[in-house]
Amino acid sequence: MKIKNKIDQLVLETLEKKGIIPSDDCTDETFLRRVFLDLTGTLPSIEEAKKFLYSKSSSKREDLISYLLEKKEFADYWSMKWCDLLRVKSEFPIKLWPNAVQAYARFIRDSLRKNKPYDSFVKELLTASGSNFRSPAVNFYRAVTEKTPLKIAEAVALNFMGVRISKWNEKKQQQMAAFFSKIGYKPTSEWKEEIVFFDRSKVFPVEPVFPDGIKPDISSDIDPRKVFVDWLVRKDNPWFVKNIVNRIFSWLLGRGIIHEPDDIREDNPPSIPELLLFLEEEMISHNFDIKHIFRIITESSTYQRSSLFSKNNQNDNKFFSRYYPRRLEAEVLIDAICSVTDTSEEYFSPIPEPFTFIPWKQRSILLADGSITSPFLEMFGRPPRDTGYESERNNDISVFQILHLLNSRHILSKIREGSGIRRISAGAERNTAVKNIYLAILSRNPSEEEKRYFFSYMTKNKLELNDALNDLVWALFNSKEFLFRH
Amino acid sequence: MEKRKNITLFTRREILKIGFGLTAGTLLSTLKTKSLAKNFDNKDKKNFKKTAKAVIQLWLWGGPSHLDTFDPKPEAGYDYTGPFNKDIQTNVSGIRINQMLPMLAKNADKYSIIRSMTHRNNGHETASYIVQTGREPGTGTVYPSVGAVVSFKKGYKAGYNGLLPPYIVITSPQGRFSEAGFLGSFYKPFATGGDPNKDPFIVEGITMPGVSLERQIDRKKLLYNLDTLGNSMKDEPLFIKTDDFREQAYELILGKTGKVFDLSEEPVSVRERYGRNTFGQSCLLARRLVEKGVLYITINYTGWDTHKEHFKFMNTMLPEMDRAFSALLEDLYDRGLLETTIVWWGGEFGRTPKINWSPPWNGGRDHWGNVFSTVLAGGGFKGGVVIGSSDSKGEEVKERPVYPVDVIEAIYERLGIDPESTVPHPRGYDVKIIPGPEENIKRGGRLTEIL
Numbered sequence: 001m002k003i004k005n006k007i008d009q010l011v012l013e014t015l016e017k018k019g020i021i022p023s024d025d026c027t028d029e030t031f032l033r034r035v036f037l038d039l040t041g042t043l044p045s046i047e048e049a050k051k052f053l054y055s056k057s058s059s060k061r062e063d064l065i066s067y068l069l070e071k072k073e074f075a076d077y078w079s080m081k082w083c084d085l086l087r088v089k090s091e092f093p094i095k096l097w098p099n100a101v102q103a104y105a106r107f108i109r110d111s112l113r114k115n116k117p118y119d120s121f122v123k124e125l126l127t128a129s130g131s132n133f134r135s136p137a138v139n140f141y142r143a144v145t146e147k148t149p150l151k152i153a154e155a156v157a158l159n160f161m162g163v164r165i166s167k168w169n170e171k172k173q174q175q176m177a178a179f180f181s182k183i184g185y186k187p188t189s190e191w192k193e194e195i196v197f198f199d200r201s202k203v204f205p206v207e208p209v210f211p212d213g214i215k216p217d218i219s220s221d222i223d224p225r226k227v228f229v230d231w232l233v234r235k236d237n238p239w240f241v242k243n244i245v246n247r248i249f250s251w252l253l254g255r256g257i258i259h260e261p262d263d264i265r266e267d268n269p270p271s272i273p274e275l276l277l278f279l280e281e282e283m284i285s286h287n288f289d290i291k292h293i294f295r296i297i298t299e300s301s302t303y304q305r306s307s308l309f310s311k312n313n314q315n316d317n318k319f320f321s322r323y324y325p326r327r328l329e330a331e332v333l334i335d336a337i338c339s340v341t342d343t344s345e346e347y348f349s350p351i352p353e354p355f356t357f358i359p360w361k362q363r364s365i366l367l368a369d370g371s372i373t374s375p376f377l378e379m380f381g382r383p384p385r386d387t388g389y390e391s392e393r394n395n396d397i398s399v400f401q402i403l404h405l406l407n408s409r410h411i412l413s414k415i416r417e418g419s420g421i422r423r424i425s426a427g428a429e430r431n432t433a434v435k436n437i438y439l440a441i442l443s444r445n446p447s448e449e450e451k452r453y454f455f456s457y458m459t460k461n462k463l464e465l466n467d468a469l470n471d472l473v474w475a476l477f478n479s480k481e482f483l484f485r486h
Numbered sequence: 487m488e489k490r491k492n493i494t495l496f497t498r499r500e501i502l503k504i505g506f507g508l509t510a511g512t513l514l515s516t517l518k519t520k521s522l523a524k525n526f527d528n529k530d531k532k533n534f535k536k537t538a539k540a541v542i543q544l545w546l547w548g549g550p551s552h553l554d555t556f557d558p559k560p561e562a563g564y565d566y567t568g569p570f571n572k573d574i575q576t577n578v579s580g581i582r583i584n585q586m587l588p589m590l591a592k593n594a595d596k597y598s599i600i601r602s603m604t605h606r607n608n609g610h611e612t613a614s615y616i617v618q619t620g621r622e623p624g625t626g627t628v629y630p631s632v633g634a635v636v637s638f639k640k641g642y643k644a645g646y647n648g649l650l651p652p653y654i655v656i657t658s659p660q661g662r663f664s665e666a667g668f669l670g671s672f673y674k675p676f677a678t679g680g681d682p683n684k685d686p687f688i689v690e691g692i693t694m695p696g697v698s699l700e701r702q703i704d705r706k707k708l709l710y711n712l713d714t715l716g717n718s719m720k721d722e723p724l725f726i727k728t729d730d731f732r733e734q735a736y737e738l739i740l741g742k743t744g745k746v747f748d749l750s751e752e753p754v755s756v757r758e759r760y761g762r763n764t765f766g767q768s769c770l771l772a773r774r775l776v777e778k779g780v781l782y783i784t785i786n787y788t789g790w791d792t793h794k795e796h797f798k799f800m801n802t803m804l805p806e807m808d809r810a811f812s813a814l815l816e817d818l819y820d821r822g823l824l825e826t827t828i829v830w831w832g833g834e835f836g837r838t839p840k841i842n843w844s845p846p847w848n849g850g851r852d853h854w855g856n857v858f859s860t861v862l863a864g865g866g867f868k869g870g871v872v873i874g875s876s877d878s879k880g881e882e883v884k885e886r887p888v889y890p891v892d893v894i895e896a897i898y899e900r901l902g903i904d905p906e907s908t909v910p911h912p913r914g915y916d917v918k919i920i921p922g923p924e925e926n927i928k929r930g931g932r933l934t935e936i937l
Binding site: 151408412 | 625626628665668672676688694704705711712713714716719722728732735738913915
């Protein structure tokens with residue numbers, strides 16, 4: 001078994017102890033598709049696919065990871081994730097309203113584009129004051145179902161500690177909530193503008209105590225949120241770093257070392273404690289550089305294993321002896337279909353969106369507002385952004401989803417009427433056309449057998465090349481290789 | 487009975503408070519409901535008879551006028567009645583409805599009218615939410631609609647094994663408030679799309695014009711042969727599930743099951759009886775779906791939000807509604823299905839009793855949540871009953887206020903769903919399907935008049 005970095009060493013030690021034999025390294029084709037989807041939620045273009053597949057470089061996987069981490073799509077995709085967790089939505093039950101949604105989402109995306117150190121990102125979110133339009137980070141304190149200290153504490157703990165405080169005793173909840181009891185909100189004359197500020201006139205309902213039991217001294221002219229954040233982002237905070245590295249690991253591998261990743265508590269232990277500890281150390285020694293964590297995980301052999309299993313490791317679902325397949329998320333799936341067919345989606349919002357304009361061919365990943373949606377996104381389990389829980393996203397598969405992909409006018413008309421297929425097959429002889437379609441949809445070349453089958457299908461049914469290619473695209477869209485990360 | 491239950495509940499609550507101090511409310515409600523449900527099962531078996539198997543919800547999105555339908559006020563004057571200033575006798579003595587509904591008048595023995603519905607909310611979304619969840623909006627929890635709860639309690643994970651989805655909406659979903667709330671996308675309705683009044687009626691995903699049966703079968707073969715990864719990982723549990731669903735999907739596309747949507751199978755006379763319009767044929771489709779065992783069907787009937795030129799629209803919509811609704815009742819009755827099928831008619835509110843004659847409204851009615859009417863039929867509900875009343879102009883409840891939650895509770899009862907049972911919230915606690923007294927939701931009491 002290859003050991004590329006310490007992640008592999010720690011995972012293999014555990015696997016050996018458990019008597020689990022890990023799956024082999026995945027192929028270049030599988031890696032290409034997997035890492036594009038996992039880091040950017042986007043399929044490689046035909047050119048990107050060819051470049052990687054035909055490269056002879058021994059560092060081609062590492063080079064591809066570096067390339068993807070710098071792509072705009074990396075920030076786009078992960079800001080979608082953060083917008084899910086931070087409940088970025090115009091209305092119901094969260095009420096950010098359209099203008100603030102756009103400002104907040106842009107703040108999140110810019111932070112990711114700049115690779116803002118994670119501790120600074122959280123600090124800005126939790127200590128900001130000012131207008132929800134001009135100081136967008138303040139929207140954190142508006143994206144809660146009720147603007148009460150307890151609901152805010154619940155959101156802070158969930159997002160940045162991976163903890164569900166409803167499992168704590170009442171007293172401990174109130175003591176943490178007290179840090180958020182001096183937040184004031186006031187409207188302005190502008191529609192839906194709201195100022196979030198440190199309200200000195202408020203008094204603590206109970207004395208604030210940090211969740212680790214330590215009681216700070218807070219004089220009345222100090223914003224208690226700042227005191228809380230200073231405690232939160234400390235390197236020895238028992239939750240802060242653990243939460244983020246465990247989440248990133250779960251985003252990439254489909255399962256947290258602690259699982260669910262937002263349910264960290266003593267009676268929910270990590271499957272490989274040393275691994276979690278190692279990732280925490282890496283995060284701290286690299287000054288909260290999020291991309292570094294993405295990089296070391298995707299560079300590991302652990303991440304690069306095949307999803308094929310043997311009798312020996314077929315029951316392993318928490319020691320990462322193989323790559324666990326998962327269905328593509330709603331947004332990723334429809335974006336891929338739209339990009340291959342070169343078509344656009346139509347979105348709707350049940351609330352008035354006076355200042356929102358959605359350009360033609362807008363990617364679903366880039367929708368800032370959870371209130372703007374489409375029937376496809378709803379059917380495929382896009383999270384409603386109501387709670388901030390990771391489990392809000394539903395990647396289960398259903399009969400209706402399969403029906404929709406197999407036989408809906410929505411999908412079939414994209415294939416028939418979109419210009420994408422024509423463009424990659426126009427003028428090409430049929431072998432090249434088929435090859436390009438495979439590269440565009442499955443990021444690999446077709447096998448001889450696949451080609452043979454397809455051409456015999458075409459002959460047998462007396463189909464024109466264009467019609468047959470439409471059927472091919474349809475079949476590949478419905479293949480498991482397309483629908484799942486693997 | 488009601489009283490005894492409440493006593494038990496408060497006692498238990500007190501005990502818990504004493505026992506654990508003020509622990510998290512979630513724990514409290516879980517323990518409470520579990521113990522209560524047990525009591526309920528033991529005591530109430532005989533009063534709690536399951537009579538219904540399915541629900542057809544006729545959802546008049548926008549809000550139908552109560553005066554122009556089931557609560558006419560011919561004495562209120564032209565500014566209230568407009569041109570529909572007469573009522574007519576129904577086949578139940580003492581019950582009179584608007585002159586515009588002559589066919590429904592012949593069937594009043596089959597349904598009961600609640601004339602004292604109220605929630606005092608005049609926003610479409612919020613009122614729809616209240617009427618279909620029984621909860622007030624803005625609590626931080628997004629509650630599931632009745633259809634989603636039924637789908638949870640009696641659907642796939644509770645023994646339903648039909649090939650058709652257990653919860654279907656004809657034709658398009660209502661938007662955010664028709665949805666599954668915190669139960670999640672698994673419990674959302676399947677929306678047929680298309681128009682059942684068109685031939686062919688194209689059901690999104692099931693019928694595809696222009697693709698012949700042979701071509702479908704050929705394409706299926708192509709898909710199975712080119713599913714290379716799937717074929718090389720046949721033991722992958724996710725893929726096994728996908729294959730099962732794919733087979734089910736093909737049964738709907740190619741097999742007999744999908745034929746339920748082919749309304750051309752019905753005799754012309756039947757199609758005419760329901761009315762050759764989208765709502766009429768939707769009602770006919772709903773009957774066909776009930777015959778196939780579908781649990782909950784919502785017909786999302788739009789066009790009732792008539793702020794402008796109300797009477798012009800009502801002149802076509804009321805006869806259409808009268809024809810289809812009465813046909814549905816008669817047809818279900820003739821087939822012996824009315825006994826086990828609840829038909830729930832209504833919208834999110836009524837409309838302002840006083841007509842706005844000024845331009846640009848030119849005889850419009852606005853939103854009115856203070857009092858409105860709902861109709862319940864079949865499924866074991868008594869027919870020929872009027873519950874409550876509104877005042878002489880239909881502006882306020884006169885007697886026996888009924889809140890949406892009362893209607894929902896009655897529907898659950900008839901379906902054999904314990905109203906005190908719970909559904910799981912993703913945050914790991916249980917939520918009562920009907921709010922308990924601790925939620926302070928206004929109640930009018932059990933609908934004993936028709937239960």
